[in-house]
Amino acid sequence: MRVARVATMPRTIASTTSVSRAEMEEFVRPRHHAVLLTHRADGGVQMSPVTCGMDTDGRVVISTYPERAKAVNLRRDARASVCVLSDDFGGAWIQLDGTAEVLDLPEALEPLVEYFRCISGEHPDWDEYRQAMRDQGKSLIRVTVERWGPVATGGFPARLA
Numbered sequence: 001m002r003v004a005r006v007a008t009m010p011r012t013i014a015s016t017t018s019v020s021r022a023e024m025e026e027f028v029r030p031r032h033h034a035v036l037l038t039h040r041a042d043g044g045v046q047m048s049p050v051t052c053g054m055d056t057d058g059r060v061v062i063s064t065y066p067e068r069a070k071a072v073n074l075r076r077d078a079r080a081s082v083c084v085l086s087d088d089f090g091g092a093w094i095q096l097d098g099t100a101e102v103l104d105l106p107e108a109l110e111p112l113v114e115y116f117r118c119i120s121g122e123h124p125d126w127d128e129y130r131q132a133m134r135d136q137g138k139s140l141i142r143v144t145v146e147r148w149g150p151v152a153t154g155g156f157p158a159r160l161a
Contacts, residue, residue, distance in 0.1 A: 012155035019094075021058070024148045027094055028084050029054050032119050036062060036141075037081040038073035038100075046073055052082065053118035060084075060096060060143040061115045066104055071139055074100045080143045095149040101142050108140040109133060115140060 019027065034052045037045055048070045050062045060082050064071050074080060080100040085093045103111055112133045116123055123129045 011160065012153070013158050014155040015153045016150035017152075018150045019148070021148075024094065024096070024145070024151075025054060025058050027092070027151055028060070028096070029118070031084050031086055033085045033087065034060070034062075035083045035085070036070055037083070038070050039077045039079055040069075040073060041076060046070065051119065052084065053115055055111070055114050055118055055142070058145060060098075060145060061111065061118065062141040062143075063112060063115055064102075064139050064141055065137065066102070066139045071102045071141065074102050074141060080141075082143055090154060092151050092153045094151050096143065096145045097148070098143045098146040100144070103140045103142065105134060105137065105139070108138060111140045111142065112138055 032051050032053060034050050036048045036050045036052075038048075040046050046069050048068075050064075050070075052060050052062045055061050062070075078099045078101065080098060082096045082098075083093055084096065085091070109130055113123075113126065113129065116129060
């Protein structure tokens with residue numbers, strides 16, 4: 001009988017690094033992929049993959065539509081958690097917990113401009129962008145971060161590396 005050989009690959013060690021508020025914001029600002037967790041009326045959870053940014057006040061901002069489940073859920077129960085991911089799926093992440101508010105037009109218009117800026121920089125035509133947001137009837141979710149976990153990475157426990 002022949003025994004198959006399994007190639008051994010270097011094992012990465014899982015890590016967690018506690019960070020200050022400033023370090024958390026520094027980690028989150030360049031990352032724009034996240035999973036938003038909200039609470040359904042029946043108490044269950046609802047998760048949405050989202051594009052997010054961090055505004056100048058340190059709130060996580062997410063563009064949405066007023067009828068989407070995340071917006072409906074947050075209007076009823078403002079508790080929100082956001083898992084901010086690195087572009088590389090195997091990269092570091094952090095969980096943020098806080099209280100969310102949903103802004104609708106016209107109140108959402110200028111915060112939507114800031115949302116765009118914190119993700120993509122300057123728009124070539126802000127009037128056109130504002131009109132597109134009006135035409136689409138966009139809303140903005142702002143999560144005030146009250147608690148955050150460590151910056152974490154996946155991998156093996158140190159005892160197995």
